[in-house]
Amino acid sequence: MIKRSNWSIPYFIFLILFVVMPLVLVAVFAFQDGSGRFTLANITRFFTDKDALATFALSIEIAIENTALCILIGYPVAWILSNKKYNHSTVTIILFILPMWINALMRTLATAELFNMLDFNLGKGTLLYGMVYDYLPFMIYPIYNILNKMDKSYAEAAEDLGANPWQVFWKVTFPLSIPGVASGILMVFMPTVSTFAISEFLTNGKIKLFGTIIQENINSSMWNYGAALSLVMLIIIGITTLFSHKEEENMEEGLI
Amino acid sequence: MKKFLAQSYIWIVLILLYSPLIFIAVFSFTESRVLGNWTGFSLKLYENLFSGGMNGSSSLMSAVKNTFIIAVIAASLSTILGTIAAIGIFNLRGRRKQTMQFLNNIPMLNPDVITGVSLFLLFVFLGFSQGYVTVILAHISFCTPYVVLSVLPRLTQLNPNTYEAALDLGATPSQALFKVLIPQLRPGMISGFFLAFTMSLDDFAVTFFTRGTIGLDTLSTYIYTDARKGGLTPELRPLMTLIFLIILVLLIILNVHQARQIKKQKKNEKISKYSAGSGFSHRLSRRS
Numbered sequence: 001m002i003k004r005s006n007w008s009i010p011y012f013i014f015l016i017l018f019v020v021m022p023l024v025l026v027a028v029f030a031f032q033d034g035s036g037r038f039t040l041a042n043i044t045r046f047f048t049d050k051d052a053l054a055t056f057a058l059s060i061e062i063a064i065e066n067t068a069l070c071i072l073i074g075y076p077v078a079w080i081l082s083n084k085k086y087n088h089s090t091v092t093i094i095l096f097i098l099p100m101w102i103n104a105l106m107r108t109l110a111t112a113e114l115f116n117m118l119d120f121n122l123g124k125g126t127l128l129y130g131m132v133y134d135y136l137p138f139m140i141y142p143i144y145n146i147l148n149k150m151d152k153s154y155a156e157a158a159e160d161l162g163a164n165p166w167q168v169f170w171k172v173t174f175p176l177s178i179p180g181v182a183s184g185i186l187m188v189f190m191p192t193v194s195t196f197a198i199s200e201f202l203t204n205g206k207i208k209l210f211g212t213i214i215q216e217n218i219n220s221s222m223w224n225y226g227a228a229l230s231l232v233m234l235i236i237i238g239i240t241t242l243f244s245h246k247e248e249e250n251m252e253e254g255l256i
Numbered sequence: 257m258k259k260f261l262a263q264s265y266i267w268i269v270l271i272l273l274y275s276p277l278i279f280i281a282v283f284s285f286t287e288s289r290v291l292g293n294w295t296g297f298s299l300k301l302y303e304n305l306f307s308g309g310m311n312g313s314s315s316l317m318s319a320v321k322n323t324f325i326i327a328v329i330a331a332s333l334s335t336i337l338g339t340i341a342a343i344g345i346f347n348l349r350g351r352r353k354q355t356m357q358f359l360n361n362i363p364m365l366n367p368d369v370i371t372g373v374s375l376f377l378l379f380v381f382l383g384f385s386q387g388y389v390t391v392i393l394a395h396i397s398f399c400t401p402y403v404v405l406s407v408l409p410r411l412t413q414l415n416p417n418t419y420e421a422a423l424d425l426g427a428t429p430s431q432a433l434f435k436v437l438i439p440q441l442r443p444g445m446i447s448g449f450f451l452a453f454t455m456s457l458d459d460f461a462v463t464f465f466t467r468g469t470i471g472l473d474t475l476s477t478y479i480y481t482d483a484r485k486g487g488l489t490p491e492l493r494p495l496m497t498l499i500f501l502i503i504l505v506l507l508i509i510l511n512v513h514q515a516r517q518i519k520k521q522k523k524n525e526k527i528s529k530y531s532a533g534s535g536f537s538h539r540l541s542r543r544s
Contacts, residue, residue: 006344007347009344019363019397026370098507099273099274101503102496103499105476133273215464215465223380
């Protein structure tokens with residue numbers, strides 16, 4: 001099979017064409033004006049555009065709140081599901097994953113309609129609810145995975161040595177589950193910043209997130225500014241990925 | 257007491273997760289065009305959905321059809337490309353292997369919007385007219401990494417001697433490939449195919465940016481346009497209910513099947529790290 005290494009060539013070419021090139025083009029378009037000349041105007045425009053900056057800040061804020069809520073709600077779920085004392089069946093776990101197979105837009109719209117029927121005012125509150133609703137499974141699953149695979153003898157040892165349940169959790173179980181939480185954060189945080197459509201539906205178009213302004217610019221043929229905004233986002237992704245790279249490495253086993 | 261608290265917590269979260277879905281399902285059995293307005297039991301929306309009657313629902317069915325056609329083609333091509341790539345990557349060493357693995361990770365780390373915008377710019381730059389072909393190419397680009405990741409572990413588990421034994425026994429390299437290697441990779445290829453398939457089905461943002469202006473609609477883009485026009489086509493309610501039921505049945509079958517396989521595997525004392533739930537976790541790790 002030694003000679004088969006050149007079998008990776010077609011995929012290599014494909015990746016260069018359809019993954020690397022497009023990303024390079026984002027950067028190229030971001031530094032060009034409408035007629036193809038080099039300019040920094042698109043980048044400076046973002047940093048001087050109050051609306052765009054406000055949207056950006058709001059997106060980050062909502063993403064942080066969403067991530068925090070997902071951890072607060074999702075961690076106990078994952079813990080209970082992984083605990084043999086409280087849960088014996090895989091059916092409950094499947095029940096948590098099942099909604100994810102339904103088209104995300106459809107689920108979001110259903111949530112929005114439900115709020116409408118209950119006469120809730122669509123706004124930031126409903127947006128957060130919908131975000132948590134959409135992303136909660138992404139937080140539950142990696143945490144569940146790592147808790148489920150965790151060697152129970154650590155917790156037992158702590159118990160034997162006289163730790164109370166509270167101490168066992170905070171000093172043993174929780175620290176060991178941090179890679180799961182980190183991977184959950186990665187799965188919830190960036191996608192929240194970049195969603196479009198979801199925020200429009202859940203707030204009746206009142207609140208825009210960063211993904212929405214990228215989409216609006218591209219759709220109204222402001223490709224260069226849209227590309228600049230995408231570039232800003234790409235840089236943030238790069239930073240978050242580098243930041244969580246270590247955790248991710250620890251997590252690789254857990255994800256599978 | 258503790259157990260009661262734990263279980264009620266689980267149930268409360270589950271009820272919240274399912275309430276919108278149940279809400280839609282209940283209102284699929286009434287005629288009212290406004291969601292949340294019960295006008296008596298009726299199967300009219302189901303009838304409309306299948307007969308294509310009533311305004312809008314025929315384009316709804318063509319959107320459903322497009323979604324499936326695109327998903328089948330994209331998943332099949334991704335499976336072929338990804339399997340060949342996985343065999344290649346497995347045989348690479350050092351720097352080159354790392355580079356391939358790094359490149360393979362990019363589409364998984366990119367949020368949908370960025371993938372969509374960047375591919376849109378590519379097609380504009382190359383002057384491709386956007387439509388079916390560009391959507392399928394785009395779908396292949398974000399689906400293939402998952403096929404690669406499903407096939408690679410199979411290759412590591414594989415006994416390399418079987419391939420060489422086939423050669424020693426007089427098989428040509430291509431015979432050895434199709435009769436020995438591919439059959440052993442098949443489980444990985446199948447799970448890769450289904451991952452790719454479900455991801456293609458669920459995609460919205462990438463399709464949205466790469467479908468061009470020829471009026472190509474998948475279910476996601478249809479719902480998006482529909483909702484922006486105000487008011488959902490009522491026929492979407494029975495459609496969602498049916499999709500939900502189909503997925504429920506499929507998941508039950510799949511799980512029974514997986515449970516059996518695990519039992520078998522345990523008997524053989526070969527517990528693969530790619531056992532139950534690998535599909536779920538891949539899918540979940542997708543948007544990271």
